[in-house]
Amino acid sequence: MTRIVLETQGLRKAFGGNQVIDGIDFRLAAGELVAIVGPNGAGKTSFLNLIAGQFRPNAGTIQLAGADVTQLAPNVPARRGLFRSFQNGGAFGRLSAIQNVALAGMVRGLGRREAESEAGKALARVGLSPVADWPADHLSGGQRKLIDFARLLLAKPEVALLDEPTAGVNPAIMEVMRAIIAEMRDKGVGFAVISHDLPWVFGLCQRVVVLASGRVLAAGSPDEVSADPAVREAYLA
C-alpha cells in the first residue's frame, strides 16, 4: 500500500441547524487522484474548505502527511504541503500574473527572485508568458484559472485539492490542466478534484467518491460508480 498523504475521520460540520458535512472518512494516497462528485449542496466545497482549514470542523480529525492539522488556520496546512484551488480562481487582482504565481514559491520558502524565475517557467508551461506582466484583473476567467495551475507547479505540494478547475474554461485549457495534473500525479502528488465534468475527471482518476447530503454515498472506480444505481438515485434524490 502506498503512503497515505491525507486522511479524514468522522469529519462533521454544521452551520446553524444545517449539517453540511455529516461524518466523512476519506483517504488519499500519494500519486492517487480521487474525483469528488455529487449534486449541488452535497458538501463538496465545504469538505475541501474543512481540509484546507478555511472552516473549523465540529468533530473529526484531519491528518496531512501523517501530521494532525485539525482546527489549524489555513496557512498551516498550506505550509505543510497542501495546495488548494478555488472555484473562481484565486488570483490577486492588482498583482501581475507572474507575481501571483511567484507567491506560491515564496510561501514554500523561495526568495523572491528565485520564485519569480520559477514562476516565469510555470507561466510558460501553462501558456501565459505573453501576459506575465499583466495585472490579474485584466486577465480572462480561464487565464485566471491557469494561474492556479502555474501555482500548483510552483507549490510542489504533497496534496492538491482542486475545486471545479474546468468550470467555464475552453477545451484547450482543459487539456493543459489535464496534462499538468497527470504529470504531477505520476510524480506522487495526491489529488482530490471536484468536478462536474465527469468524462474529463473520470479519464484522470483512479477512484471516485460520491458525496450526497454531506456523506459518502459511494466510492469506487469510475465504472463501478457509474453503474451504481444509488449514485444515479443521488442525482435524482
Next chain:
Amino acid sequence: MINNIGKISRRALLASMTAAGLLLAGSGSAYAAEDITLGLVSPLSEPGDARSGDAIKKTADLWVKLINGAGGIGGRQVKLAVFDDQGKVEVGASAMERAITEANASAILGIWSSSVALAQMEVAKGYNVPLMAFYSWSDDITAKNYPQVFRIGPYNSQIAAQMVPFVKDRGYKKVVVLAEDTAYGLGFAKAFEEAVKAAPDVTVEVVQFQAQTQDLTAVMSKVAASKPDAVIVQTVFSATNLSIKQGREVGLKADIITGWDWPLLPDFWSTVGEAGVGVVYPTFSDPSLNITATGKTFVDAYKAAYGHEPAIFQYYLWDNFNAVKAAIEKSGSSEPAKLVETLPGVTFEGTIGPVFFRNEAGTVNFHQWDKFAMFFKKLNKVGDGEKEAELVQVAK
C-alpha cells in the same frame, strides 16, 4: 451673513496677510531701507486663542497707522509683518524666524501664549533680535535672563503673590484653583500654590482640566462637592464662561474668581446669564488708573476705529510698541542688535505711567516692567461692565 463684523475684519485680515505674503514672495528690496519692519506673531486662527489675536492685530494696526500718520519714526515709515502662530509652539517659533529672516523685522511683538513665547525666546537669542512679551505670564520668560527678551506686563508669581492678601482678607480657608492644562493655567496654579505658603491656614487644591473642553459639568461637580470657599478659574478658552455657568448649575456655592478681563468680553453675559452675578474678577484695569496723555491718545483712537474700549492688555501692547519706538529713536537705528543693547535703558511715558525696565540679573525682574496695580472687582448684576463693577480690593 452670520457675523458681519467677524467677516469684515477677517477680510481685512486676509487682505493684509496677502499683502504681507506678496511682499515676502518678492525680493528683499520691497523692504526699502527707510522702512522699519516690526514682526507681529500672534494667534490668529484655531487652535490658538484667535479672539485675543484679533484684538492684538487691531491694536498693532492702529499703532502703525498713528505712527505713520505722524511721519513715522525719525521720518521712516513703519511696516508690520504679520504671522499667525495658530497657538502652536512650533508654528510660532518658525513664524518668528520667518519674520526675522524674510521680513527683516527689527523686533517681534504681539506674542500671546507663554508656551509659544518660551519657544520663540530661543529664536530671539539665536538671531539676537528683541522679543517683546506683554501678556504672557510665565515667570520663565524673563527669569531666564535672555538679553533679547523684554516684558511690559505682569507675570505669574507676582500676580499670585498679590492674590494671597485678597484671599486672606476675604477669609477664604479652602481655595480651589481650576486651571486649564496649559502654561497659562498650570503656570499660575503652581505660582499660587507657592505664594499661598505665606498664608498657612489657607488650603489649596489644584483641579486641572482639558483647555479645549466643552463640558466642565463633571469637573465642577467634583469641585462643588469639596465645598470650597472660593474657586479661582485660570483659563482663556471657553471654559471661562463654562466654569461659571456649569459650576452654578451643579450647585457650586463658592465665590468664583475668574481671571482676568474675560468677564468684560462681549460674550460673557450672553453665555453666562444669571450665573455671572457675584463673580469677582481680578484685573489690572480700573477707572482709578491714571491714564496718561499717551494712554488717552490710544484709547480715543481705538474707540474711534473700532467702536469699543480696549482691554488692559492692549494698553500693555501699546507700551511695548512704544518701547521699540523709543529704542529706535534713542539708538538712531533699527538694527535688532542695537535695539537689544538700547532697550534695557529706555524710559518713556506709557499709557498708565512712566515705563522703564527693571534689570536685576538672576531674577525674574530682568528686562521687566512691573508697575501695575491689581484690582478685584465684583459683578453685582447681569450686564455689569467695567464701569458698573464694584471695586472690592486693590493690591499694589
Next chain:
Amino acid sequence: MSEAITIKGLRVAYESDIEILRGVDMLGGANTLTAIIGPNGAGKSTLLKGVAGVAPVTGGEIHLGGQRIEALNAAQRVGAGVSFVPQEASVFGQMTVLENLRLGGWHRRKDKAWLERRIAFCGDLFHSIKPHLERRAGDLSGGQQKLVEIARGLVGEPRLLLLDEPTAGLSPVMVREVYREIARLKESRSVTVLLVEQNVREALAVADHVYVLAMGQNDTDGPAAEIAGRLDGIVRNWMSREGSGMAS
C-alpha cells in the same frame, strides 16, 4: 391552456466571452408548476435570474401575461408580478415570520386590508410554518426558513413565482417537508411557478410540465409524467455530458 409566461430565445452573459444561456425558449401555463431540470452548469439558475432581472439579459424576450418585461429592472419586475425566491438564504432572521410575510407585500403595502388578507392566506397555505408565525425567523430550521421565503414570495400576489433550488443544502427530512408544502401550493392553483431543482424525483412529483436544459439550451421537455418515464435515459445522458463547461 393559456400561457402566463413565455420566454423566447433568452440569452444571458455575465462576461462578454462567457455566455451562460444561449437562447432558451419556455412556456409556463397559468397557475401551473413548471420544473426545470438539467445537469450542473446547464444554466437553470441563470434562467431564473434572467427572468427575475438580477442577471444581465443580452437577448431574447420575456412575456408575462401580455407584458414584455425583459427591459424592466428587478424592482419593476416585482411590481409587474414576478416573485423570486433565490437559492441563498434571504430570510430576515431577526424579524418574526409574520413580519417577514408582511414585507412580502411591500409593493402594495398601503393597501392594509389586502395585505392582511394575503398574509393570512399565505400563512394558512403552509401548514408547517403556521404554528411559528410569532417566532423569530432566524430560529427556525433551514427547511422552515425556506418555506418562510416561499410564503413571503407569495404574499405580494405574484403572477409568477420563481423558486431556485429551494432544497439545496437541506437534509432529506427537510427536503420532504419543503416538497409537501410545494405540492400544497400547486394544488391551490393560485400562481404560476417556475421551479429549478436538482432533486429531480421530488420536482417531477409536483410538476405539471418539465423542461430539461443542457449547455445553456433547451434539451427536451414534456409533461411531467412523460419525462418521468424517460428519466433513466435522460440522467444517463447527463452523466456522460456533465460539465459542459458552463457554470450553473
Next chain:
Amino acid sequence: MTKLTHHLVPLLFVAAGLGLSLIGLRPVVADLLILSVYYLLLAGSWNLLAGFAGQYSFAHIGLATAGAYGTAALVIAGGLSGWATLVIMPLAVALLGGGLGLVALRVRGVQLPLITFAFAGAFAVFLAAASDITNGSMGLQLPKLVPGFDRSLYLVLGGILAGLFFIVQNWMIDGKLGLLMQAIRDNEDIAHGMGVGIFRVKIAAFMITAAIAGLAGSFYANYVGVLAPSMLSMGEMGYVVAMAVIGGLGYRYGPLIGVVIIRSIEYFVRGFGAEYTLVIITGIALLVVLFFREGVIAYVSRLMPRQTARWRS
C-alpha cells in the same frame, strides 16, 4: 520605470540634499523642503500600509508624535545625542506600533481605522493632560542637532532620509513582504489559504511603517526643536491622507507627487491663513477621491498608457 530607476531615486534624493545644502536656500524654502521630508516619510509609509497592505490606519501621526516625544525624552532626560535618537526611536515606535497592531489587527475591516482613530485621540488627550511628563501644551524644547539656525545639515539629512525611505520602500515592494502584503490587500482569504501568515504579515507591515513614522517624528523633533500636543491632530492626519490619496494610493511615487502638490499649494497660499490652506487642500483631496479615485498618477497613466505602463509598483 524600470527597477534601475527605482534604485536611482534614492541617490537622486541624497544628491539633491547635498546640492541644495551648498546653494544656501532662503530659510523659508529650506524649511519647506525639510518639513516636506517629514511629510514624505509619513505619507509614504502610510501609503505602504494602506495602499500596498490594505490596512487603513489613522494612528500614523500619533506614532510620529510618539517618536518625536520619545526623542525629546531621550535627549532631555536621557542625555542622549539627537543622532542616537534617529536610530533608537524608529525601533521604539515599531514596538509601539506592534503593540497597537496586536489590538487593532485582530479583527478585520472597519475596526482598524476606528481603533487607530481612538488611539490618536486618546494619545492627544494624554499629551496635553499628563503635563508632569509631557509639559502639556507648554511643550518640550530640545537642542537641535547643530546649534543655531543653519539648515544645510538638515537638507543633507533630509535628502538621506528621503533616500532611505525609498530604499526601504523598494526593499519592501520588490521583496517578499511586499508581495505578501499586496496579496492580503487583494484577497485575504485566498492568501491565507495559500499559506500566507496573515497576522504576521500585517504586523510586520504595521511595525515597519510605524518605524518610518517614528523616524519622521524623531527627525521632526531634532529639526524643529519644540514639541507640543498640537503636533497630533486629525487635521495633520488629514494632510497625510490627502497627500497619499492625491498622488495615488498604492503607487510607489504617489505620495511623493502628493507631497509636492500639497506643499506647493501650501507655499503659495500660506499668506491666507490656516483655514484657507486646509479648505483648499481637503477640497482638492476630496475631488480626487470622488473623480480620480486612484490619484494623479493613475489619471496621468491613463492619458499616457504607454509611457507609464510600469509606474504601478
Next chain:
Amino acid sequence: MTQLFVQSLLLGLLQGGLYALLAVGLSLVFGILRVVNFAHGEFAMLGSFAAVFVVDMLGLPVWTGLIAAAVAGAAIAYATNILVLRPIYLSRMRQKGEYTIIATFLLSQFLIAAATLSFGTTYRKLPGLWDQNLAIFDYIYLSGNRIVAFVAAIAMIALLFFIVYRTDIGRAWRALTQNPLGAAVVGIDVNRYANLAFLASGAFAGLAAALLAPLMFVFPASGVIALVKAFIVVIIGGLGSIRGTLFAGLLLGVVEVMCTVYIDTGYTDAYGFALMIAVLLFRPQGLFGRTGRAV
C-alpha cells in the same frame, strides 16, 4: 459623598442620552450601507449653526432653532450621501468600506475648515428652552436645559424606535440591515431607504447639537468632539444596533463623569477611548453587535 455619587450618576445619564442621540444616525447608516461616516460630527456642527442663525440672527423662538438644526443636518447628510458616498458604494471598486472612510474623513476636515472660514472661531451660544438651575431637595443640582435636552433626546430615540419597529420605513431599514438580498427580492429600493436613513441620521445629529448648544457652545470644531463621542458609542454598542447605541450612550456618559470625578479631572475625553478599547478587547463586535466576521 453619596451626594456627589448620585449627582455624577445622574449627570452621566443625562449626558449619555445626548451622546446616544448623536450616535443613532451613525449606527443606522452603518447598518444599512456598511458605511462608517466620519463626517457625522459635521452634520451636528452645521445643524447647530443653523439653529444659531435662526434664533440669534433672525430672532425667532428657540424651538424653531431646533427644527432648523434638524433640517440643516438632514440636508447636509442627504447631500453627503448623494454626492460623496453613493458614487463610491455603487462603484465596483475594491475596499469600498475603507474608501468611504477616507472620503468622509476628508469631507469632515473640509467642512470644519470651510465652517471656520465662513463663521469665524467665536464661540456662540443658544438660549435654552428652560434656562434655570434646579436644586432638587437641595441635594441634586441640575440645569433645566439639561433636563429638557435629555427628555427631548429620549423622546427622539423613542420616535426612532417607533419608526424602526412600527412603520414601513423602519421595516425597510431592518430588512436592508438584516438581509440585503431578501430586501432586494421583496422589492425594497435600497437607494431610497439609504437616503431616508441619511436624512434621519443628519436630523438627529443636528437636533442633538442644537439641544447641546445651550449647555455648551457652538463653534466650527465642535463636530470633532461630537464625532468622537458618537464613534465611541457605536463601537461600544455594536455598529448597526440601535438598542446598543442607546445603552452605550448612557454608559459612556456615566463612565466619563464618574472617571472625571473619581479618577482625574484632566482626562475627561480619554476615558471614553479607554472604555472603547476595553470593550473591543473582549467583544470586538461591541456589546450588542452580532457575532461573526466584521464587515
